[in-house]
Amino acid sequence: MNMNRLGRTNIDVSEFCLGSMTWGTQNTAEEAHDQIDRALDAGINFIDTAEMYPVNPVSAETIGRTERIIGLWFERDMRRGDVVLATKHSGEGMAAVRDGAPISSDTIAETVEGSLRRLKTDYIDLYQFHWPNRGSYMFRKNWAYDPSGQLMLDTQNHMEDALGALQDEVKRGTIRAFGLSNESAWGTTKWLEVADRVGGPRVASIQNEYSLLCRLYDTDLAEMSLHEEVPLLAFSPLAAGLLTGKYQNGAVPAKSRMSLSADLGGRKTDRAFTAVDAYLEIARKHGLDPTQMALAWCKTRPFMGSIIFGSTTMEQLEVCLGAIDLELDDAVITDIDAAHRQHPMPY
Template sequence: MNMNRLGRTKIEVSEFCLGSMTWGTQNSAEEAHDQIDRALDAGINFIDTAEMYPVNPVSAETIGRTERIIGLWFERDMRREDVILATKHSGEGLAAVREGAPISSETIPEAIEGSLRRLKTDYIDLYQFHWPNRGSYMFRKNWSYDPTSQLMLDTQEHMVDALGALQEEVKRGTIRAFGLSNESAWGTTKWLEAAEEMGGPRVASVQNEYSLLCRLYDTDMAEMSVQEDVPLLAFSPLAAGLLTGKYQNGAVPDKSRMSLNGDLGGRKSARAFDAVDAYLDIAQRHGLDPAQMALAWCKTRPFMGSIIFGSTTMAQLETCLGAIDLTLSDEVMKEINAAHRQHPMPY
């Protein structure tokens, strides 16, 4: 397993990261623990979660359940030192978590203490802000995103306030590094500038959506990542399952994500299915599993820190693990590039 450094920290993470957002709804605690065991056996040392998990659906009754499941694994196996653990502060907009309070110096200590308690640990390796207070163009909001309501002074004051609280947590030893999620190039660079000016923790990574079907990261964010040493932690690298091909021709497998979330968070469209057909054709002609091809392609990106995948079955997990040692040929890469030009931004 290849290892990558998280930004300018000393933290080394595996090229693949085990996602956890279905643990507690679609997966039981026992199933989640089996996934952790298998992933660690395969060389993965990185687990990503969030205080709001599980999803499908998100509900007040299940908030925090995923962290508790991970905490039970730590308590059972006593292998905390074998895992790089990332979790997230939900922030504004999710009423079920602290009544939707925005990220601030007041909510950060409370959120961290809650995560530590549920996770049964005394430190978090990577603490991330799930989405910016000022809003985000992620999750298909890019089609109508309007930043004119943002006030520069408010944003700068918020960053200084939050970084001060994060620095106190670093001193306390409750967090090792700080990361962002669903962020923009401008937002990330402003966080970097604020940290440089006040001495707060520097952004170590950005967790944004990225896959063969969702390549918003390829321009300004990619340049920021490379030039500023802020790697991408890619979520939904299989486009919520679309790139496996299991939803083609109107199929909706029982207990699949589409059966629970009909439009896959805005990803479902005729253009998306056409794009998937193109990638499935490449995989078939070259004797590749389409999910493994999609994951192996992510490894080739110059800004990649780790690729976060989730599984609801052990069979799916085994398929994803098959991408660890897969290297795509020049011919496959050439055909993937051609398919992308034919099917840009399919959702």
């Protein structure tokens, strides 16, 4: 398993990261623990979670359940040192968490403590803000995104306030590094500027959606990642399962994500299915599994820190693990590039 440095920290993470957002709704604790065991056996050292998990659906009754499941695994196996653990602080508008309060110095300490308690650990390796207070163009909001109502002074004051609280956590030893999620190039560079000016942990990574079907990151964020040493942690690299091909021709497998979220968070469009057909044909042409091809392609991107994938069955997990040693040749990359030009941003 290849390892990548997490920004300018001294933390090395595996090229693939085990996602956990279904643990507690679609997966039992026992199934989650089996996934962790198998992923670690395969060389993965990185697990990503969030205080609001599990999803499908998010509810007040299940908030924190995924972290508790991971905590039970730590308690059972006593292997905390074998895992780089990432979790996230929910942002403004999530009514089921702190009544939708925005991220601030008033929420950070209590939220860190809550995660530590559920995770049964003394420290979090990577503590991420799930989305920015000012809003985000992620999750299909890019089509109508309008930042004109943002106030620069409010944003700057918030960043200074939050970084001060995060630095207190670093001093306490409760977090090792700080990351962003669902952020923009401008937002990330502002966080970096504020950290340089007033102190606080420097942004180590950014976790945004990225796949063959969702390549917003390829433009300004890619340049920022490389020059500022803020690697991408790619979530939904299989486009919520679309790139596996399991939803083609109207199929909705039982217990699949589409059976729980009919539009796959806005990803289900006619153009998406047409694009998936093109990528499935490339996989057939080159004798590749489409899931493994999609994951292996993410490895080729120069800004990639780690690729976060999730599975609801061990069979799915085994397929995904098959991408660890898969290297795509130039002919495959050329065909993928051509398909992307024909089917850019299909949702």
